[in-house]
């Protein structure tokens with residue numbers, strides 16, 4: 001799950017901030033009012049910290065020597081994302097719930113053979129996946145019954 005955040009982060013350049021005062025960093029003068037971007041993409045694709053950074057390494061986070069992508073995915077310093085713990089937990093619950101009942105795989109061609117999906121993201125301050133096809137099937141008849149059990153025919157609000 002952490003690897004999905006590292007591989008294709010939704011805020012590749014974070015959220016820009018303005019320097020409140022003249023400042024200096026590593027010999028660079030940063031005049032008051034300058035827009036400063038934290039380049040999360042570059043940090044998360046540093047080949048020293050993450051070998052083969054363009055590849056999705058499905059066991060990446062399990063290796064304790066791999067730097068936690070949380071160092072850059074959620075921004076930095078005082079304005080770091082306050083929703084990061086909520087989002088980590090929500091993503092864990094959502095992903096594990098979906099994978100426990102569904103088999104999710106590549107789309108199939110007319111002969112029923114899997115088609116390779118090339119991941120593409122939108123460009124911009126926020127980067128999200130370009131729509132793609134996939135197959136989603138219940139993992140078993142028991143899983144299907146469970147899914148149908150949770151279906152709500154009517155949602156009453158208020």
Ligand code: HEM
Pocket residue numbers: 010011014015073074075076077078079080081082083084086087
């Ligand atoms: C994978 C999910 C998420 C990612 C990758 C993410 C990423 C970010 C980033 C990069 C920033 C900018 C931090 C900075 O200025 O350096 C941010 C700010 C913020 N995020 Fe998130 N976020 C996520 C989920 C959430 C959730 C679930 C919430 C609320 C429940 C949330 C609430 C906020 C708020 C309120 C700010 C502004 C904080 C401030 O400027 O003081 N985020 N987030």
